[in-house]
Amino acid sequence: MNRKELIGNIKKKKSFLCVGLDPEIKKIPRHLLEKEDPIFEFNKCIISATIDYAVAYKPNIAFYESMGIPGWISLQKTINYLEPYRSEVFIIADAKRGDIGNSSAQYARTYFDKKVSGFDFNAVTVAPYMGEDSVSPFLEHHNKWVILLALTSNKGALDFQFLNISNSDGKRLFEKVLEISSKWGTAENMMYVVGATQAEMLKEIRKIVPDHFLLVPGVGAQGGSLQQVADYGMNHDCGLLVNASRSILYASAENDFAVKAREEAKKLKDEMEIYLRKYSVI
Amino acid sequence: MNRKELIGNIKKKKSFLCVGLDPEIKKIPRHLLEKEDPIFEFNKCIISATIDYAVAYKPNIAFYESMGIPGWISLQKTINYLEPYRSEVFIIADAKRGDIGNSSAQYARTYFDKKVSGFDFNAVTVAPYMGEDSVSPFLEHHNKWVILLALTSNKGALDFQFLNISNSDGKRLFEKVLEISSKWGTAENMMYVVGATQAEMLKEIRKIVPDHFLLVPGVGAQGGSLQQVADYGMNHDCGLLVNASRSILYASAENDFAVKAREEAKKLKDEMEIYLRKYSVI
Numbered sequence: 001m002n003r004k005e006l007i008g009n010i011k012k013k014k015s016f017l018c019v020g021l022d023p024e025i026k027k028i029p030r031h032l033l034e035k036e037d038p039i040f041e042f043n044k045c046i047i048s049a050t051i052d053y054a055v056a057y058k059p060n061i062a063f064y065e066s067m068g069i070p071g072w073i074s075l076q077k078t079i080n081y082l083e084p085y086r087s088e089v090f091i092i093a094d095a096k097r098g099d100i101g102n103s104s105a106q107y108a109r110t111y112f113d114k115k116v117s118g119f120d121f122n123a124v125t126v127a128p129y130m131g132e133d134s135v136s137p138f139l140e141h142h143n144k145w146v147i148l149l150a151l152t153s154n155k156g157a158l159d160f161q162f163l164n165i166s167n168s169d170g171k172r173l174f175e176k177v178l179e180i181s182s183k184w185g186t187a188e189n190m191m192y193v194v195g196a197t198q199a200e201m202l203k204e205i206r207k208i209v210p211d212h213f214l215l216v217p218g219v220g221a222q223g224g225s226l227q228q229v230a231d232y233g234m235n236h237d238c239g240l241l242v243n244a245s246r247s248i249l250y251a252s253a254e255n256d257f258a259v260k261a262r263e264e265a266k267k268l269k270d271e272m273e274i275y276l277r278k279y280s281v282i
Numbered sequence: 283m284n285r286k287e288l289i290g291n292i293k294k295k296k297s298f299l300c301v302g303l304d305p306e307i308k309k310i311p312r313h314l315l316e317k318e319d320p321i322f323e324f325n326k327c328i329i330s331a332t333i334d335y336a337v338a339y340k341p342n343i344a345f346y347e348s349m350g351i352p353g354w355i356s357l358q359k360t361i362n363y364l365e366p367y368r369s370e371v372f373i374i375a376d377a378k379r380g381d382i383g384n385s386s387a388q389y390a391r392t393y394f395d396k397k398v399s400g401f402d403f404n405a406v407t408v409a410p411y412m413g414e415d416s417v418s419p420f421l422e423h424h425n426k427w428v429i430l431l432a433l434t435s436n437k438g439a440l441d442f443q444f445l446n447i448s449n450s451d452g453k454r455l456f457e458k459v460l461e462i463s464s465k466w467g468t469a470e471n472m473m474y475v476v477g478a479t480q481a482e483m484l485k486e487i488r489k490i491v492p493d494h495f496l497l498v499p500g501v502g503a504q505g506g507s508l509q510q511v512a513d514y515g516m517n518h519d520c521g522l523l524v525n526a527s528r529s530i531l532y533a534s535a536e537n538d539f540a541v542k543a544r545e546e547a548k549k550l551k552d553e554m555e556i557y558l559r560k561y562s563v564i
Contacts, residue, residue, distance in 0.1 A: 073351065076351075096379070103344040107348065131439060154383060156414045
């Protein structure tokens, strides 16, 4: 999916909601445990319940990988289930990968080259620490995206991301990451992760990357404010994908979990529509 | 495996060699392609050929993950094959993972909790960008190790790792990573990745982390010098694991690949023995 198509879907669905698919066997409704593949059943119900309101899905690879081979099978089935919806949803592998060039090339094949691994994601999240040659192998894949970590939503973001860099007009590490890495690709094949818990920083970030899409986790369970994210971060193309995981997935732990997930997704979409109108995207 | 046992193995084998298991289907000898699982067959031959000279093995997860589910099966069989040697070799998942706390906890289970994922590595490589809570879930596993990226062996290391940090007596980012993260664990459960292509930096690094083990990739195919690594980086417990991958794995592409791999490993071990004696570790 290219940038134009993504923006088209946002306008059509009046939403910039990304649903995080981070299923935990201990948290999913009990009645699903009788199924052959409870994780896939859960994802299937969540996708069906939210597809009208979501423009993106983001499986967090950690949750699948930790189940061993059965986890990868559940992930594969989930992506296959999304196949008929490929023109309307952007699919992100939240993998936070990154290694020296020839290893990053392997990770890129994992997530982008269906012939090799069975997967065909639109984007993968990548860690910046190892620099350009750890990121560029992902950018070599046509019509695929890197979503680079800039400013994350966790407490540990304070450890290194806010360190002041010498001789840079007071720039902090996350700002140098944005400044330097934005030259590796374009707004057509790179996005950035910016945590919603750091919403006030979006104003500074927009000075460095006015056009790039930002993937914003941390709304909902992690406490970020959707209104602040829109006020500080939205650009004329929207430029935002806001992720919600736990608040949608676990809106209810009972038989009505899919209905409640749909209600939660609709609530977010309705609020998003207000901001899309406020900033004249639609 | 604890630190004392690791040092014991280094002294016994007179080696600090780590063999990187990064098999590529295009590079392994043709005759193995007839086997049911060529990747596992290749690893089995490499392990048998090098076990006398290696104190550690390091599968690079990128290479397995990119083959999809068959790749994970080859990796599982490889680790199972190492089972009888567990007391004499340290096994590292070179995965470069790292995410917010609850996701890192999932990655830690993947590599450390056999009951959950089938894997039981001794250590996993972790990226530092997301800070303490992205690393600490790995440290909660008893007798397991985090190997944190500090200074990597690739060209992209120059992009961020060498940025000067304000108000830090001229420290660069990789030095701040060492300084700050060394308080998260101890020399009993943390190591650092320091590329051999940056050997002269080992002197500075030893001022910050005199006792920690360093995992040093980049000797051989990437051009780093083993002598420099030992001269600048060795401490009284050795404190080094030097990795070689391609120079051993692909010493020959013919039927004699295992013999040639053994010769290459022995050559490195013989050189390592000289440095272990020079610095009175043995």
